[in-house]
Amino acid sequence: MTDLTHVRREYLKAGLRRKDLPNDPMALFELWMTQAAEANLSDPTAMVVATVDANGQPWQRIVLLKRFDEQGFIFFTNLGSRKAAQLADNSHISLLFPWHMLERQVAVSGIAEPLSTNDVLSYFVNRPKDSQIAAWVSKQSSPISARGILEAKFLEMKQKFANGEVPLPSFWGGYRVKAASIEFWQGGANRLHDRFLYQRSAVTEPWQIERLAP
Numbered sequence: 001m002t003d004l005t006h007v008r009r010e011y012l013k014a015g016l017r018r019k020d021l022p023n024d025p026m027a028l029f030e031l032w033m034t035q036a037a038e039a040n041l042s043d044p045t046a047m048v049v050a051t052v053d054a055n056g057q058p059w060q061r062i063v064l065l066k067r068f069d070e071q072g073f074i075f076f077t078n079l080g081s082r083k084a085a086q087l088a089d090n091s092h093i094s095l096l097f098p099w100h101m102l103e104r105q106v107a108v109s110g111i112a113e114p115l116s117t118n119d120v121l122s123y124f125v126n127r128p129k130d131s132q133i134a135a136w137v138s139k140q141s142s143p144i145s146a147r148g149i150l151e152a153k154f155l156e157m158k159q160k161f162a163n164g165e166v167p168l169p170s171f172w173g174g175y176r177v178k179a180a181s182i183e184f185w186q187g188g189a190n191r192l193h194d195r196f197l198y199q200r201s202a203v204t205e206p207w208q209i210e211r212l213a214p
Contacts, residue, residue, distance in 0.1 A: 011187025
């Protein structure tokens with residue numbers, strides 16, 4: 001057994017107080033996202049996306065957040081992927097933003113709703129061309145025998161679309177996560193972390209705010 005009990009550090013960068021919280025959690029999320037980007041964190045938009053399969057087994061993977069507003073959090077993916085198949089059966093989803101260097105986490109839970117084709121297209125056309133081509137190449141989450149298959153397919157598709165625009169694949173889309181709860185976690189000294197949970201049962205209701213014990 002590898003003993004990791006000695007791997008510890010104190011969290012002393014900042015605190016979070018109730019009087020400083022806005023009524024709308026998206027205002028605080030925008031501030032924290034801006035600060036994460038300004039701190040030059042590696043991949044500040046990276047989030048852990050958790051879904052559940054038909055047997056109740058949770059699955060997690062890191063995905064990049066691409067847009068957010070008062071309506072929710074948006075990400076894009078192959079609609080043949082494991083996460084998309086699981087969301088088709090169970091639209092409940094959880095997101096986690098692990099901003100370790102700032103001693104912060106944001107955890108979101110809610111429902112994932114598929115984006116319209118127009119919303120997906122408006123993002124897809126602004127991707128780098130090689131990323132557009134890569135969307136055509138990979139049957140995400142399906143087994144492959146060798147990396148060479150992907151590389152050969154990429155070169156084939158690159159030739160195919162060399163002289164024109166890359167069309168939107170029918171199997172490529174995105175989701176808007178509509179939050180039912182958003183928790184902000186700020187590390188504190190002696191493991192007395194600051195945690196605040198925003199919750200609401202309907203989008204027409206105001207957010208309720210609670211401080212949680214660490």
